[in-house]
Amino acid sequence: MRTNLEMMAGVLFLGAAVGAGLLLGGCSSSSDRKEIACDGTQMGMAEPLAGYDDVKNVSRMGGMTFAGQPTEAALARYAAEGGTMVIDIRTHEGKDGASFDEAATVAGLGMAYVHIPVSPATMSTDDVKRFAEALRESDGPVMVHCGSSNRVGGLWAAFVALEKGCPTEKAIEKGKAAGMRSASVEEAARRVIGEGKE
Numbered sequence: 001m002r003t004n005l006e007m008m009a010g011v012l013f014l015g016a017a018v019g020a021g022l023l024l025g026g027c028s029s030s031s032d033r034k035e036i037a038c039d040g041t042q043m044g045m046a047e048p049l050a051g052y053d054d055v056k057n058v059s060r061m062g063g064m065t066f067a068g069q070p071t072e073a074a075l076a077r078y079a080a081e082g083g084t085m086v087i088d089i090r091t092h093e094g095k096d097g098a099s100f101d102e103a104a105t106v107a108g109l110g111m112a113y114v115h116i117p118v119s120p121a122t123m124s125t126d127d128v129k130r131f132a133e134a135l136r137e138s139d140g141p142v143m144v145h146c147g148s149s150n151r152v153g154g155l156w157a158a159f160v161a162l163e164k165g166c167p168t169e170k171a172i173e174k175g176k177a178a179g180m181r182s183a184s185v186e187e188a189a190r191r192v193i194g195e196g197k198e
Contacts, residue, residue, distance in 0.1 A: 044061055044062070045061065045173070045174060045177040046059035046060060046061040046064070046066055046156075046174070046177040046178040046179075047059055047060060047061070047177070049065065051077070052067070052070075052074055052077070054071045054073060054074055055067050055068055055069070055070050055071065055074045055145075056068030056069070056147075056148050056149060057148055057149035057150075057179045058149070059149070059177065059178060059179065061177075061178070063140065063141040063142060064141070064142055064143075064144065064156075065078065065083070065141065065142070065143040065144070066143075066144055066145070066149050066152045066153065066156065066178040066179050067143060067144075067145040067149055067152070067179075068145060068146065068147055068148040068149045068179075069090070069145060069146070069147050069148075070086075070102075070143070070145055072100055072105055075102075075105055075106060075109060075111075076109060078111075078143055079109035079110060079111055081141075082140060082141055083111055083140070083141050083142070083143055084111055084112065084138055084139055084140035084141055084142065085111055085112040085113075085114065085134065085137075085138045085140070085141075085142045085143070086102075086106045086111055086112070086113050086114070086142075086143045086144075086145070087114045087115075087116060087131065087134055087142060087143070087144040087145070088102060088103075088113065088114070088115050088116075088145060088146075089115075089116050089117065089118040089127075089131075089144065089145070089146045089151055089152060089155060090115075090117065090145075090146050090147060091117045091118070091119050092117055103115070112137075112138070114134045116130050116131055116134070116155075118146070118151050118154075118155055119151070120151070120154070120182075120184040120185050120187070120188040121188070123151075123154060123155065123158070123188040123189070123191075123192050124192060124195075125158075125162065125192055125195055125196045127155060127158075127192075128155065128158045128159050128162050128163065128192060128196065131144075131155060131159055132159060132163045144156070148179070148181075149178065149179025149180075150179055150180055150181050150182055150185050151180075151185055152178055152179050152180075153175040153176060153177070153178040153179035153180025153181070153185065153189075154175055154180045154185035154186065154188055154189040155189075156174060156175050156178040156180075157171045157172050157174060157175025157176075157178075157180060157186075157189040157193070158171070158175075158189045158192040158193055158196070160174050160175075161193040161196070161197075162192075162193060162196040162197070168190065168193050171189075171193065172186065172189065172190070175189055
């Protein structure tokens with residue numbers, strides 16, 4: 001009987017340890033999704049991320065990395081860290097001006113590449129839905145970027161408001177932490193949030 005109790009205690013301890021590991025930000029998709037639940041304890045603010053000096057405005061929150069245009073070296077570094085998907089929200093004009101084929105580079109590194117072109121004038125609830133769908137299809141950490149992380153922050157604000165139930169002002173605050181800086185992008189995010197909540 002004592003042996004059985006000891007075995008049960010060991011199983012309970014192991015379960016608690018695994019659970020704690022997930023809450024502390026493990027790389028599984030279920031953990032990453034918990035980390036972005038607005039009404040949960042895991043929903044924090046993006047914080048500046050060291051080690052990416054060749055990329056503008058890099059920050060991280062749980063399994064999400066927000067960034068300006070990554071270099072080829074930065075993408076390789078991200079893949080080596082366990083990144084599984086890159087979501088590029090540059091417009092087609094921005095993509096055409098890139099110095100390398102990002103889609104091919106990302107695929108060559110074994111990560112999924114998703115393109116959702118976003119601008120302040122065109123940002124929509126459909127963009128938010130496409131972004132949410134991409135995150136659901138991911139199986140680990142995700143990087144989302146534009147040219148400077150400004151539009152990334154706007155899309156993130158709309159996403160956490162419409163898909164995660166964050167109050168608008170809290171969502172805007174989270175968007176700013178993820179890189180949103182311009183009045184035009186904030187205005188677009190507020191417009192999309194309003195349209196999505198109608």
